Amino acid sequence: MKEFGVLLIMGSFAFATPLMGYLINKKYEKYLGFWAALSFLISIFYVFMWYQPNAPPSYLEIFPSPISSSLRFDGVTYFFTLVFLILGFVSALHSVSYMEHDRNLTIYYTLMQLMMIGLVGLAMADDLFTFFVFWEGMAISSYILVAFRYHLDEPVEAGMKYIIMSGVGSLLLLYGISFVYGVIGGLHLEQIYAYAASLLSGGLYLPVLIVSLFLVGFGIKAAYFPFWTWLPDAHPAAPSPISALLSGIVIKAGILGIVRYALPFILIDSSIYAPALVVISVLTMTVANIIALLQEDIKRLLAYSSIVNIGFILIGVAAAGYGVVEYGLSSAFSHVFSHALGKGLAFLAVGGILYSMETREIIKLEGFGRKHPLTAVALAMALLSLAGMPPLPGFWSKWFLILSALGAGQWFLAFVAVFNSVLAVLYYLWLIQRMFLSEPTKYVEESHEIAFTIKASLLILIGIMLLLGVYPQLLYDVAHTGAEAVLQMMG
Amino acid sequence: MVEVSALNPGLILVFTAVILVVIGLYTIVTKKNLIRVIIGLEIMATGVNINFIALSLLKHPVLIDPTSHVLTIISIVLDGALVGVALGLTLIVYRKFKTLNTDRIRKLRW
Numbered sequence: 001m002k003e004f005g006v007l008l009i010m011g012s013f014a015f016a017t018p019l020m021g022y023l024i025n026k027k028y029e030k031y032l033g034f035w036a037a038l039s040f041l042i043s044i045f046y047v048f049m050w051y052q053p054n055a056p057p058s059y060l061e062i063f064p065s066p067i068s069s070s071l072r073f074d075g076v077t078y079f080f081t082l083v084f085l086i087l088g089f090v091s092a093l094h095s096v097s098y099m100e101h102d103r104n105l106t107i108y109y110t111l112m113q114l115m116m117i118g119l120v121g122l123a124m125a126d127d128l129f130t131f132f133v134f135w136e137g138m139a140i141s142s143y144i145l146v147a148f149r150y151h152l153d154e155p156v157e158a159g160m161k162y163i164i165m166s167g168v169g170s171l172l173l174l175y176g177i178s179f180v181y182g183v184i185g186g187l188h189l190e191q192i193y194a195y196a197a198s199l200l201s202g203g204l205y206l207p208v209l210i211v212s213l214f215l216v217g218f219g220i221k222a223a224y225f226p227f228w229t230w231l232p233d234a235h236p237a238a239p240s241p242i243s244a245l246l247s248g249i250v251i252k253a254g255i256l257g258i259v260r261y262a263l264p265f266i267l268i269d270s271s272i273y274a275p276a277l278v279v280i281s282v283l284t285m286t287v288a289n290i291i292a293l294l295q296e297d298i299k300r301l302l303a304y305s306s307i308v309n310i311g312f313i314l315i316g317v318a319a320a321g322y323g324v325v326e327y328g329l330s331s332a333f334s335h336v337f338s339h340a341l342g343k344g345l346a347f348l349a350v351g352g353i354l355y356s357m358e359t360r361e362i363i364k365l366e367g368f369g370r371k372h373p374l375t376a377v378a379l380a381m382a383l384l385s386l387a388g389m390p391p392l393p394g395f396w397s398k399w400f401l402i403l404s405a406l407g408a409g410q411w412f413l414a415f416v417a418v419f420n421s422v423l424a425v426l427y428y429l430w431l432i433q434r435m436f437l438s439e440p441t442k443y444v445e446e447s448h449e450i451a452f453t454i455k456a457s458l459l460i461l462i463g464i465m466l467l468l469g470v471y472p473q474l475l476y477d478v479a480h481t482g483a484e485a486v487l488q489m490m491g
Numbered sequence: 492m493v494e495v496s497a498l499n500p501g502l503i504l505v506f507t508a509v510i511l512v513v514i515g516l517y518t519i520v521t522k523k524n525l526i527r528v529i530i531g532l533e534i535m536a537t538g539v540n541i542n543f544i545a546l547s548l549l550k551h552p553v554l555i556d557p558t559s560h561v562l563t564i565i566s567i568v569l570d571g572a573l574v575g576v577a578l579g580l581t582l583i584v585y586r587k588f589k590t591l592n593t594d595r596i597r598k599l600r601w
Contacts, residue, residue, distance in 0.1 A: 066557045129562050136569040143576050150583050157596055160525065160584055163577050167532050168519060174566060175512060175539045181559055182546030
């Protein structure tokens, strides 16, 4: 019961933010970033303090029975809340220096906190009604944050594209929810699982409709194969800490939705949906990797790499769809964690680069590592983790994923995953080589010193990555808590 | 389940909802003007909301189920927020690019 206080803490901090911004001098507005970071830090400790892993899920009713909106706290919530809050904390810390020359910072930090509340609420939602409310809250804040620097051309155009595509996605999701309501008569997770368990393989056309609408609705947010077109524009256009949040955790909200609400329907008949997930995963990884090889803009390259990693996560979900639920979901969740850390660190390091020299072209970054060793090492570590280098968490999660694909009997999927890992190493190593082995360009020579909070945020993420990389049992245990909760619901 | 006759109002509304959603999607995909695209979003949202009420009618023909009605009202509010943000952004797009034609707002590669 006590763990629901996280929402209360984040909510009260978020509502105090505009008040404080109104009261204090505009000169000190940028320090509101510490306020946001403090809220996320307290929430992390709160979750750690009150949640016992493997405890039965606890419930909190928001509205009583006939309307029935409630929250639950189980392993999936624990896992996703932890990932979301860690990345939110470092991004807020990073923003303090990165956004210091922008105006309207009160609005920025309020929206950032509202987006985090939306994300944490998504993980806590017990029924699709509550889920949808938090989903829209998170989505609408992220639209404004992408277009936050509206005096520039790129964020406005990218934000417009994002809002239209994502709006269609939300509406198709709501259409799917309406059919769930029509078929089951309720929107609670237990009711959905009970219905899916009672269903034999006959009369499947309504579940097919629901799963298709869910896969499109969540897919536009998660940006896999046919629906990714907004992502390579929106993620580079946003300010770097917001890119880190979008690439690290907002696209994972789509995965969370699929695992929570589409998986019971997917498990009804593994011969229909699991092959579709395999096809989506293979196409996402391969096509995005090939496009990523051609990029000249560093943030665009990282955005395509996010799409590739969503394809990797879908391997685990597809394996779960084939019946290897426990191991498939554990591996998918561990990749969610390691990709959130890796991509968060990569975008925050690129934020450090932008802070010191204000260019995103890879050619102008040559020799950056000789002038700013810490930022360059952070970027290199993030890229090596994403590539799957052994002492880093990216290696372990990719290892788990490939094993789960083999456990589900999908040799082709495992082969494509290995092939794409190798393909991705090409552009990661090329980037690292440009940063460290070339002579510094004149742009790098003119770059100025990187601020302390940016370095601190990078160091925190490096520390967590090294811890999880050296001690992978921790990564697997946290991810396994999530998979265990799904198994409990399946009964 | 309810006896579904040809004149059941719920069933008629379900088909209306499908038609509205398809019209909305068609508008979003084909129209070039940003305002028309946003109107397409709104038509789609209306269709989805009608679908909720229609399925509630099919499920509970006599009694009124509050879940679907509450969700519909909240979804209308959330749509209002979405369209508010979208129109605000459209205003900025018009000031910047002096056009609302999506073919000419193309500094980024699609």
